[in-house]
Amino acid sequence: MYKHSFKHSAILFVLLAISSFLQFHAFAEEVPAYKGPLVMVKSKDATKIYIANHDGKEISILDVNTDKVVGTIPLGKKPNGIILSADGKTLYVTSGGYGGVVQAIDLSSGKKIAEVETGHTPTDGVVTPDGKKLYVCNRFNADVSEFDLPELKLVRKIKAVREPRGAVVTPDGKKVYVINGTPNDVNNVPENENAQIIVSSLVTVIDVPSGTTTNIRLPNGSGSLHGVTITPDGRYIFITEVLARFQIPTTHLERGWVNTSGVSIIDTTKSNEPNGGFLTTVLLDDVYQGAANPWGITTSSDGKLFCAAIAGTSEVITVDVDKMIAKINTLKPDSENVGGWSTGKTTYISDVTNDLAFLVDIKKRFKLEGKGARPVVMIGNNAYVGMYFSDTVQKIDISVARSKPVDIPLGSKPVLTAVRRGEMHWNDASAGFCFQSWHSCASCHPDGRMDAYNWDLLNDGMGNPKNAKSLVWCQKSPPAMWTGVRATSEVCTRTGFQYILFAPPNEAVCKDIDEYVHSLEPELSPYLVNGKLSAKAERGKKIFEDKKVGCVTCHPAPLFTDKKLHDVNSKVYFDHGKTDFDTPTLVEIWRTAPYMHDGRYNDLKDVFKKGKHGDVEGDIESLTDQQLDDLVEYLLSL
Numbered sequence: 160m161y162k163h164s165f166k167h168s169a170i171l172f173v174l175l176a177i178s179s180f181l182q183f184h185a186f187a188e189e190v191p192a193y194k195g196p197l198v199m200v201k202s203k204d205a206t207k208i209y210i211a212n213h214d215g216k217e218i219s220i221l222d223v224n225t226d227k228v229v230g231t232i233p234l235g236k237k238p239n240g241i242i243l244s245a246d247g248k249t250l251y252v253t254s255g256g257y258g259g260v261v262q263a264i265d266l267s268s269g270k271k272i273a274e275v276e277t278g279h280t281p282t283d284g285v286v287t288p289d290g291k292k293l294y295v296c297n298r299f300n301a302d303v304s305e306f307d308l309p310e311l312k313l314v315r316k317i318k319a320v321r322e323p324r325g326a327v328v329t330p331d332g333k334k335v336y337v338i339n340g341t342p343n344d345v346n347n348v349p350e351n352e353n354a355q356i357i358v359s360s361l362v363t364v365i366d367v368p369s370g371t372t373t374n375i376r377l378p379n380g381s382g383s384l385h386g387v388t389i390t391p392d393g394r395y396i397f398i399t400e401v402l403a404r405f406q407i408p409t410t411h412l413e414r415g416w417v418n419t420s421g422v423s424i425i426d427t428t429k430s431n432e433p434n435g436g437f438l439t440t441v442l443l444d445d446v447y448q449g450a451a452n453p454w455g456i457t458t459s460s461d462g463k464l465f466c467a468a469i470a471g472t473s474e475v476i477t478v479d480v481d482k483m484i485a486k487i488n489t490l491k492p493d494s495e496n497v498g499g500w501s502t503g504k505t506t507y508i509s510d511v512t513n514d515l516a517f518l519v520d521i522k523k524r525f526k527l528e529g530k531g532a533r534p535v536v537m538i539g540n541n542a543y544v545g546m547y548f549s550d551t552v553q554k555i556d557i558s559v560a561r562s563k564p565v566d567i568p569l570g571s572k573p574v575l576t577a578v579r580r581g582e583m584h585w586n587d588a589s590a591g592f593c594f595q596s597w598h599s600c601a602s603c604h605p606d607g608r609m610d611a612y613n614w615d616l617l618n619d620g621m622g623n624p625k626n627a628k629s630l631v632w633c634q635k636s637p638p639a640m641w642t643g644v645r646a647t648s649e650v651c652t653r654t655g656f657q658y659i660l661f662a663p664p665n666e667a668v669c670k671d672i673d674e675y676v677h678s679l680e681p682e683l684s685p686y687l688v689n690g691k692l693s694a695k696a697e698r699g700k701k702i703f704e705d706k707k708v709g710c711v712t713c714h715p716a717p718l719f720t721d722k723k724l725h726d727v728n729s730k731v732y733f734d735h736g737k738t739d740f741d742t743p744t745l746v747e748i749w750r751t752a753p754y755m756h757d758g759r760y761n762d763l764k765d766v767f768k769k770g771k772h773g774d775v776e777g778d779i780e781s782l783t784d785q786q787l788d789d790l791v792e793y794l795l796s797l
């Protein structure tokens with residue numbers, strides 16, 4: 160009997176071993192099931208939090224009384240944003256890239272009741288307080304869809320500026336403020352070396368009744384806008400951003416001379432004033448300790464605090480709104496700042512953007528566990544923060560100094576692939592990754608692309624700033640950097656840690672980052688029609704491929720670069736006599752303005768009209784305006 164059962168269990172053991180071997184292999188080939196909490200909203204009665212798990216393609220429902228996930232709504236698509244209806248009964252979920260959709264989910268049944276196409280990479284949005292309108296930001300169409308509710312019927316598309324990411328509405332329902340994630344300016348004016356360069360993101364204000372828009376310009380250097388919130392009384396709007404001091408060489412990293420983390424403030428009662436009520440930008444960093452990559456932001460229900468999630472350092476920072484506004488009100492407005500010079504005795508509102516001590520005693524920093532602090536909501540004294548890479552929610556009582564967070568897992572502990580780890584490091588500015596935690600690779604290369612600024616890096620000497628590059632396919636087209644000074648992109652990663660982040664490069668970290676960078680693939684262009692080249696772009700393709708025009712000599716498909724340096728007569732006064740630049744790939748060029756090594760053109764057509772891509776052999780100059788339009792349409796479709 161004993162013998163028999165032993166034999167039996169031996170067979171069972173072998174079977175188990177085989178099946179676990181098979182399982183292991185199946186697992187190794189599958190992409191691990193991450194959750195990736197990206198956006199959160201609380202239920203109307205504040206008893207639940209709905210969490211959009213981007214990678215999990217689902218909504219997790221968190222019960223705040225038990226701190227447990229009590230339900231899951233599968234979506235079948237990767238959510239980018241969630242917006243609650245005014246009555247709290249329906250959740251509008253945006254998802255997808257090219258051809259992205261809004262799904263309406265009935266919260267009582269958890270069932271999808273409608274799905275409508277909205278645009279390329281719909282992000283967040285807002286429902287008006289009367290519940291009759293939904294606005295959704297279409298990131299790569301640079302517009303906002305206006306839907307009638309409850310039908311979820313598209314009424315119109317309203318132009319924003321660039322990469323709109325989120326929106327708030329005033330309590331009277333009259334104005335929607337949309338944050339544009341990326342600046343849309345030129346970085347250099349080659350013909351005028353004394354020109355003042357302003358590069359910053361804009362906030363688009365939609366007048367709800369008419370659908371007309373105006374724009375508010377944020378301070379020079381405001382970019383990578385991620386979060387926006389409005390106080391319950393509708394008076395103040397707070398926006399998280401990376402405040403780039405792009406005029407300063409990156410050697411000056413200490414004390415926030417390169418990248419800082421700002422919250423821009425708009426006073427909605429001053430919307431008729433020259434800059435639409437923009438008040439100032441406060442810094443979340445401390446003098447010797449950056450708070451890199453601020454992401455989500457929310458206000459407490461009494462409006463007394465705002466609370467920001469800091470992705471680069473795994474923190475939340477709360478700021479006392481009344482004290483901050485009172486302090487701002489003690490400052491002189493800039494209109495009295497004659498000639499733009501402060502007297503040394505008086506502080507003007509614009510000085511605040513450089514004052515790392517302005518919020519001392521007004522803000523509090525709380526450390527979180529895990530990585531990727533992105534969305535945040537507040538319920539009572541608790542802040543709940545979604546940790547994108549750890550698949551958890553961190554709950555922290557912000558009324559108690561140095562309080563310890565409670566960890567709420569959204570699923571099993573994620574097993575990170577090298578690519579996922581690389582992406583995590585890419586966004587990490589904590590100790591060991593960046594000296595004083597001022598920035599990470601993602602601060603200048605959000606999503607592995609570019610921040611649209613010129614930076615004066617050490618790679619090619621000082622005093623010659625270069626337009627930040629997208630890293631899509633950079634490993635396939637060595638050499639790297641505009642001047643080709645680095646043999647490969649992998650070298651740039653190591654030197655990036657050494658000379659931009661001033662943290663010794665850790666080889667294991669760099670290897671993971673290599674994997675992440677190699678995994679980047681271009682998104683489909685918003686200029687494609689049903690995923691294909693338009694008739695106009697087809698005409699442009701013929702021109703591009705015409706040997707007489709000459710583009711293909713230096714930009715041959717499939718990489719659209721011959722991987723060589725050329726002189727296209729593009730040098731400027733600060734290039735120290737350097738004439739040859741690395742031929743860039745043209746893939747995803749619809750996304751990467753401004754153009755050329757010094758970011759001098761914002762409009763792609765200017766590369767050929769103003770620059771004429773000078774002195775290259777070929778017929779560029781003989782192209783008619785119509786042919787140029789066609790050519791540009793093709794380039795924008797790549």
Ligand code: HEC
Binds near residue numbers: 598603619628641642
């Ligand atoms: C302060 C902004 C900034 C930060 C931070 C930054 N970069 Fe860059 N990066 C740039 C700019 C600007 C360029 C283009 C410079 C040039 O071509 O001379 C660039 C170029 C690159 C390139 C070359 C791409 C190509 O196709 O030639 C790679 C690779 C790169 N960066 C990786 C990284 C990594 C990895 C990190 C983090 C360790 C990082 N960068 C941090 C601004 C930044």
Ligand code: HEC
Binds near residue numbers: 709766776794
């Ligand atoms: C002799 C080689 C050569 C030829 C021919 C050439 N290019 Fe270029 N192209 C370059 C180089 C080099 C640069 C980068 C110059 C710089 O940054 O100053 C560049 C830059 C560009 C850019 C800007 C890319 C960016 O990311 O900023 C575009 C767009 C472009 N070329 C398109 C074209 C088209 C279209 C044609 C044909 C009409 C063409 N080029 C012909 C070498 C060439």
